[in-house]
Amino acid sequence: MKWIGVALVAGSLLLPPLFAGDFYINLASQILIAAIFALSLNLLVGFGGMTSLGHASYLGVGAYMSALLTSRYGFGHGAAALLSIVGTTAMAAFFGVIALRASGLGFLMITLALSQVLWGLAYRMSNVTNGDNGIAGLTRPAPFGISLDSPISFYWFALIVATFALVMMATFVSSAFGSSLKGVRDQPRRMAALGFNPWLIRWITFVYAGFWGGVAGLLYVYYHKYIHPTSLSTTSSAEALLRDARRPGRRRGIGGAPEKLRLCLPRTLEYAAGFGVSFHCVSNADRHRSRRKQAHHPIARG
Amino acid sequence: MTALTFGYALEVVNLKKTFGGLTVTQNVSLSIRPGERRLIIGPNGAGKTTLFNQISGDLRPNSGSISLFGSDITHLPPYKRAHLGLSRTYQIITLFAGDTLEHNVTLGLLGLRRARWQMWRPLSFYGNMTTEARRTLDAVGLLQLATHPISDIAYGERRRVELAMALAQQPRVLLLDEPLAGLSNTERATVKSLIASIPRQTTVIMIEHDMDTALDLAETVTLLNYGRVIVDGERDAVIADERTREVYLGT
Numbered sequence: 418m419k420w421i422g423v424a425l426v427a428g429s430l431l432l433p434p435l436f437a438g439d440f441y442i443n444l445a446s447q448i449l450i451a452a453i454f455a456l457s458l459n460l461l462v463g464f465g466g467m468t469s470l471g472h473a474s475y476l477g478v479g480a481y482m483s484a485l486l487t488s489r490y491g492f493g494h495g496a497a498a499l500l501s502i503v504g505t506t507a508m509a510a511f512f513g514v515i516a517l518r519a520s521g522l523g524f525l526m527i528t529l530a531l532s533q534v535l536w537g538l539a540y541r542m543s544n545v546t547n548g549d550n551g552i553a554g555l556t557r558p559a560p561f562g563i564s565l566d567s568p569i570s571f572y573w574f575a576l577i578v579a580t581f582a583l584v585m586m587a588t589f590v591s592s593a594f595g596s597s598l599k600g601v602r603d604q605p606r607r608m609a610a611l612g613f614n615p616w617l618i619r620w621i622t623f624v625y626a627g628f629w630g631g632v633a634g635l636l637y638v639y640y641h642k643y644i645h646p647t648s649l650s651t652t653s654s655a656e657a658l659l660r661d662a663r664r665p666g667r668r669r670g671i672g673g674a675p676e677k678l679r680l681c682l683p684r685t686l687e688y689a690a691g692f693g694v695s696f697h698c699v700s701n702a703d704r705h706r707s708r709r710k711q712a713h714h715p716i717a718r719g
Numbered sequence: 720m721t722a723l724t725f726g727y728a729l730e731v732v733n734l735k736k737t738f739g740g741l742t743v744t745q746n747v748s749l750s751i752r753p754g755e756r757r758l759i760i761g762p763n764g765a766g767k768t769t770l771f772n773q774i775s776g777d778l779r780p781n782s783g784s785i786s787l788f789g790s791d792i793t794h795l796p797p798y799k800r801a802h803l804g805l806s807r808t809y810q811i812i813t814l815f816a817g818d819t820l821e822h823n824v825t826l827g828l829l830g831l832r833r834a835r836w837q838m839w840r841p842l843s844f845y846g847n848m849t850t851e852a853r854r855t856l857d858a859v860g861l862l863q864l865a866t867h868p869i870s871d872i873a874y875g876e877r878r879r880v881e882l883a884m885a886l887a888q889q890p891r892v893l894l895l896d897e898p899l900a901g902l903s904n905t906e907r908a909t910v911k912s913l914i915a916s917i918p919r920q921t922t923v924i925m926i927e928h929d930m931d932t933a934l935d936l937a938e939t940v941t942l943l944n945y946g947r948v949i950v951d952g953e954r955d956a957v958i959a960d961e962r963t964r965e966v967y968l969g970t
Contacts, residue, residue, distance in 0.1 A: 593829060593837040593845065600815060600826050607813045610775055611888070612801035612830030 430576060434569045442568040449579040450636045456586050457629030458657050464590050465622045466602035470525045470654050471532030475627045477649030478535060479505040479634025484552045484644045494558030502631050509627020513620045532654055539646035551645035555638060575636055582629055589625060598622055726789045728753040728892050728922040734783035736773060743769045744780065745946040754919045758937035759926045762966065766946040767926045768810055771894050775807045776800050787892060801830060804891030808881045808898060814869045820880055821865040824852035827884040855887040859913055875906035882913060895925040899932055907932055942966060
């Protein structure tokens with residue numbers, strides 16, 4: 418029974434490139450990127466009990482850093498990717514120190530505020546970020562000389578990264594540290610009395626989630642070859658959070674590897690389905706609205 | 720004499736705690752010798768649990784000091800106190816309801832080991848911890864339920880898991896906050912013999928309302944009322960004291 422499920426999932430991920438058209442392959446790539454992003458947020462919300470409303474910060478900053486370094490400062494893709502990930506993770510380390518002074522609603526408000534600062538910077542610091550025009554004309558990297566410009570090659574690239582991300586995050590939450598994390602989520606006071614340092618456990622998880630958010634951001638900017646301040650917006654954070662609402666980490670019995678996969682995959686697929694549907698609606702609606710929206714956008718006019 | 724040779728396991732000096740205008744701990748001083756069995760009694764609202772919360776570090780006192788085996792722990796966070804050998808149970812059961820008994824006790828062991836920072840090996844990798852957790856569960860008579868989740872077991876059994884979690888840590892000082900609360904007579908007898916069997920390396924400080932059971936376990940008794948120490952001393956002396964009768968029976 419278990420293997421039928423695994424086969425179905427593997428099949429649905431491996432077979433589409435064989436027959437699906439470019440539109441659906443591109444959609445699948447975006448689903449994978451969204452899945453990495455959702456999984457990283459789920460480390461915080463589901464396993465850590467830290468409801469963040471600013472997770473788009475890491476996706477956006479990872480993407481912006483890579484875009485700026487490659488287009489404006491002449492870095493190669495390898496060095497730019499490395500710097501973006503290191504930069505995003507360092508930012509998460511700093512933001513974690515600020516946001517983890519609070520918990521619950523306070524934590525949510527601080528993460529929201531911090532992400533709004535970044536969003537504002539992306540909009541207003543137009544001499545660097547190009548403001549509302551975003552940064553266009555970016556390229557995709559060519560790891561080991563393999564071009565990622567075709568939808569299919571990019572899909573395989575995204576699939577490899579997403580699989581690696583899933584394995585890494587699943588290992589993290591089912592490790593001994595993962596047990597500490599879930600304990601701190603459920604009974605922080607008891608955990609402290611047992612000898613665990615709740616603050617440090619939360620902070621490490623926060624930084625790790627930021628790291629994977631940055632990875633999602635890199636894929637995001639590679640895919641779109643374009644970056645705009647909306648990627649940093651609250652809407653972007655909130656969308657990821659809403660799809661995360663069922664919190665798989667809350668379920669019982671996280672032990673062996675198969676269990677682990679069962680916990681993560683439905684979430685990923687659900688997120689993917691949600692993303693696919695909303696993407697479809699939005700992309701259709703945008704076709705009609707895009708001209709009007711540009712003319713009326715308050716900040717674009719301001 | 721012993722006090723001079725070994726020092727105190729726990730020493731509380733002039734502890735004071737207020738919540739706004741309400742003073743809940745007033746100049747409380749306690750000196751507890753290693754291996755001692757101390758019972759803390761007092762009417763509702765006397766400040767017993769608040770005192771425990773200050774000793775375990777959940778609350779910071781306004782003034783005064785707390786030391787554990789001679790080292791000052793007044794300003795240490797709770798988790799550092801745990802590493803110095805302080806362990807506690809809660810009056811309101813604080814367990815991980817979705818997890819198994821075994822996992823709950825293992826968390827108690829994990830808290831004091833470096834493995835709690837291990838990010839790629841699962842908890843099940845540490846077989847010796849599981850073995851030890853099961854041994855502790857056996858000691859409290861719950862081994863047959865080890866793989867059941869806490870939510871499946873009865874209240875009295877949860878009380879014993881509370882105790883097992885603390886005992887697994889082999890603490891030097893153990894704080895028990897009403898370990899008998901809400902138990903039936905048979906369960907009381909079980910938990911009583913359990914507490915009695917705690918080795919002498921562990922100093923036990925216990926809050927309890929059930930005098931019949933608790934006085935049997937205690938060697939020394941501290942009576943608190945309105946945040947003050949009213950009487951403090953050997954068990955029989957405290958029971959016989961006029962002021963004890965006053966607090967409990969009225970004049």
